[in-house]
Structure formats: structure tokens, C-alpha cells
Amino acid sequence: MTAREEKIYVLYGSQTGNSEQLALDLCSQVPTQLGPAQIQQITGTSATITVIPKCMQLDDFLELDRAEWTRLVVIVTSSYGVGQAPLGCYRFRELCDAWKKEGDVHKGTLEGMTYALCGLGDSKYTTFFRNPTVIDEALHFVGAKRVGPLGKADASGPEDQTAVLEKWLHSIWPFLAKVVVEPPLDRERLQQMQQRTVDVCRRINPDFEAKAPSSQPLASNVMIILLAVLAIIMGYYFTSTTK
Numbered sequence: 001m002t003a004r005e006e007k008i009y010v011l012y013g014s015q016t017g018n019s020e021q022l023a024l025d026l027c028s029q030v031p032t033q034l035g036p037a038q039i040q041q042i043t044g045t046s047a048t049i050t051v052i053p054k055c056m057q058l059d060d061f062l063e064l065d066r067a068e069w070t071r072l073v074v075i076v077t078s079s080y081g082v083g084q085a086p087l088g089c090y091r092f093r094e095l096c097d098a099w100k101k102e103g104d105v106h107k108g109t110l111e112g113m114t115y116a117l118c119g120l121g122d123s124k125y126t127t128f129f130r131n132p133t134v135i136d137e138a139l140h141f142v143g144a145k146r147v148g149p150l151g152k153a154d155a156s157g158p159e160d161q162t163a164v165l166e167k168w169l170h171s172i173w174p175f176l177a178k179v180v181v182e183p184p185l186d187r188e189r190l191q192q193m194q195q196r197t198v199d200v201c202r203r204i205n206p207d208f209e210a211k212a213p214s215s216q217p218l219a220s221n222v223m224i225i226l227l228a229v230l231a232i233i234m235g236y237y238f239t240s241t242t243k
């Protein structure tokens with residue numbers, strides 16, 4: 001029987017907190033809804049797979065340079081303004097617009113990636129559901145595969161928006177379970193996807209700065225060594241002057 005961990009990103013863009021709340025709820029329910037036992041029950045696998053979710057804004061995810069991407073992401077986002085992106089989704093939306101506008105050159109960029117998507121909106125607006133629609137179309141265009149139903153939570157719909165979100169959340173677990181039991185994706189392939197994506201972000205956004213978390217431990221290690229050397233020098237200085 002094999003045991004392994006599967007990291008997934010749960011990414012959101014949210015102006016007033018509704019999408020963010022769903023993303024947080026999803027993450028907090030992973031241990032009980034997508035734990036090793038549930039995955040075994042849903043899929044019949046004998047493997048012990050522990051899913052580790054990480055919740056963050058869509059734009060922060062793009063800026064995570066050299067952090068390992070995952071082959072499965074869950075996206076929750078609303079529309080704001082006039083069919084525009086909400087907070088935390090601006091860069092991601094620009095990226096999706098560029099993928100669609102520039103066309104064939106981007107085909108296959110995210111081949112091998114799987115996503116689940118829940119969108120929020122309000123049908124009072126003529127631009128109802130615009131942002132989630134653009135994201136869904138763009139991801140499909142660059143080769144990512146959506147699993148599960150496209151969540152569509154309408155603030156002015158016949159059903160309460162929160163109830164729609166809960167239903168979507170309840171429905172998504174088997175789809176996620178089926179993805180995590182598939183053989184893990186090649187690490188090199190994930191790095192390729194990330195590189196091609198970040199390259200586009202840099203080109204369309206001159207101020208785009210991919211953060212480099214892998215360099216932070218190095219920087220802090222250097223700082224610790226410098227402080228230690230300084231402490232030794234000062235210790236030596238004080239002991240020699242007090243003699």
C-alpha cells in the first residue's frame with residue numbers, strides 16, 4: 001500500500017469576502033471530506049493519499065516564483081465593477097485576457113493541469129458572471145481541464161447564494177478525489193507551465209515581480225551567520241579589553 005501527499009492550491013479573488021469565505025471553507029473541510037479514508041471510499045484506491053490545501057489569492061499564486069505548482073487547483077472568484085476582476089484577481093484576469101487575445105501561441109501552456117471553478121455574480125448586472133466565464137474559457141483554451149460542475153452563485157437568483165455555494169462545495173469532493181488518485185504529474189512539466197505563465201505575466205505587466213521564496217531562507221541564513229560572526233568579534237573585543 002503506498003502513501004503520499006498531494007498539495008493543492010485553493011485560489012480566490014474576492015471583493016467583499018464571499019469567494020474568500022468559500023475558499024476558506026473548502027480548505028477547512030479537506031480533512032473530513034477529502035481525507036485518505038474518503039479518497040479510498042470514493043475511488044476504491046488502496047493508497048493513502050493526504051491532501052494538503054493551501055489557500056491564497058489568485059494574484060499571489062502567480063507571483064510565487066519557484067514555489068512548486070500543483071496539478072490540481074480550485075478557483076473561486078466573483079465579478080466586480082463592470083464584469084471585471086475583484087480584489088486579488090487583477091493580474092490573473094489580465095493573464096487570461098492575454099491568453100485569449102494572443103491566441104494559438106499559448107495553446108497547451110497548461111496541458112496536464114486540472115481545475116475546479118466556482119463563480120459568484122449578480123444577474124442584475126448585464127455583465128453577469130463575466131469574470132468567471134473569461135477565466136473558465138481561458139484556462140480551457142490553454143489546455144487545462146475543468147473537473148466538476150461550473151459553480152454559478154447568483155446573488156439575485158431564485159435560490160439563496162449561500163445555499164448554491166454550499167451545494168457546489170458538497171458536489172465537488174468526488175471530482176477532486178478522482179484527480180488526486182491519478183499518477184502525479186511530472187515535476188518538470190509543472191515547472192514548464194509555471195515558467196511559460198510567468199513569462200506572459202512579465203511581458204504584459206512591466207511591474208510584475210515574481211517573488212522568490214526559495215531565496216528567503218538563504219538570505220536569512222546569511223543574516224544569522226553575519227550576526228553570529230559579529231557576536232564572536234564583540235565577545236572577543238570585550239574579553240580582551242576587560243583583561
Ligand SMILES: Cc1cc2nc3c(=O)[nH]c(=O)nc-3n(C[C@H](O)[C@H](O)[C@H](O)COP(=O)(O)O)c2cc1C
Binds near residue numbers: 017082121128
Ligand atoms: C459594485 C459592484 C459591482 C458588481 N459587478 C458585477 C458584475 O459586473 N457582474 C456580476 O456578475 N456581478 C457583479 N457584482 C456582484 C458580485 O459579484 C456578487 O455580489 C458577489 O457575491 C461578490 O462576491 P465577492 O465578495 O467574493 O467579491 C457586483 C457587485 C458590486 C457591489
